[in-house]
Amino acid sequence: xxxxxxxxxxxxxxxxxxxxxxxxxxxxxxxxxxxxxxxxxxxxxxxxxxxxxxxxxxxxxxxxxxxxxxxxxxxxxxxxxxxxxxxxxxxxxxxxxxxxxxxxxxxxxxxxxxxxxxxxxxx
Amino acid sequence: xxxxxxxxxxxxxxxxxxxxxxxxxxxxxxxxxxxxxxxxxxxxxxxxxxxxxxxxxxxxxxxxxxxxxxxxxxxxxxxxxxxxxxxxxxxxxxxxxxxxxxxxxxxx
Numbered sequence: 001x002x003x004x005x006x007x008x009x010x011x012x013x014x015x016x017x018x019x020x021x022x023x024x025x026x027x028x029x030x031x032x033x034x035x036x037x038x039x040x041x042x043x044x045x046x047x048x049x050x051x052x053x054x055x056x057x058x059x060x061x062x063x064x065x066x067x068x069x070x071x072x073x074x075x076x077x078x079x080x081x082x083x084x085x086x087x088x089x090x091x092x093x094x095x096x097x098x099x100x101x102x103x104x105x106x107x108x109x110x111x112x113x114x115x116x117x118x119x120x121x122x123x
Numbered sequence: 124x125x126x127x128x129x130x131x132x133x134x135x136x137x138x139x140x141x142x143x144x145x146x147x148x149x150x151x152x153x154x155x156x157x158x159x160x161x162x163x164x165x166x167x168x169x170x171x172x173x174x175x176x177x178x179x180x181x182x183x184x185x186x187x188x189x190x191x192x193x194x195x196x197x198x199x200x201x202x203x204x205x206x207x208x209x210x211x212x213x214x215x216x217x218x219x220x221x222x223x224x225x226x227x228x229x230x231x
Contacts (some may be wrong), residue, residue: 045211047220061219095167101215109158109173109215116167
């Protein structure tokens with residue numbers, strides 16, 4: 001059974017940093033691209049980043065470029081999202097998901113999702 | 124970026140009815156890499172359809188997807204009580220990945 005368990009969400013001040021984790025199990029982690037998607041309270045879904053199976057290639061929308069960094073530790077089957085210079089508009093539930101888009105290499109729908117971890121950016 | 128517009132925003136229907144949800148893209152979706160997700164309150168999204176018309180594992184056959192290019196639909200042939208939720212379309216063929224704003228399906 002595929003399981004994705006996010007952690008690390010908390011209340012953080014504007015300008016602060018946070019690292020989210022997603023522990024994966026139930027599938028061959030090293031074979032799949034992984035992604036982060038967020039959902040602001042009462043709003044829709046927004047893609048945040050994707051990473052290739054080996055971790056050598058990443059992909060971000062403009063809203064995340066330069067502030068967010070996706071990474072993975074395949075030995076620990078864990079996905080990460082480092083978030084810096086956080087703003088109030090980054091307040092959201094952050095989901096990790098199996099699949100994603102690595103331009104020219106991988107194109108997969110998001111087949112499994114974790115339950116999310118809540119990040120609140122406020123003073 | 125590719126903007127996905129879903130219609131209608133909200134639908135009020137009764138169990139047993141047939142429903143067709145629409146998703147229109149601002150430009151052609153590469154290789155019809157279009158997915159549909161269902162999200163219930165307090166839950167993560169669940170993949171229903173990928174590649175425009177392929178059902179994900181474990182998804183009942185009352186859910187079907189169709190379309191190509193810029194116009195896509197999700198059809199639920201006969202609504203069950205558990206189908207009342209928010210539905211999102213997503214394109215994953217062109218970066219950035221984008222989602223529609225969602226269609227809320229309510230019990231009438």
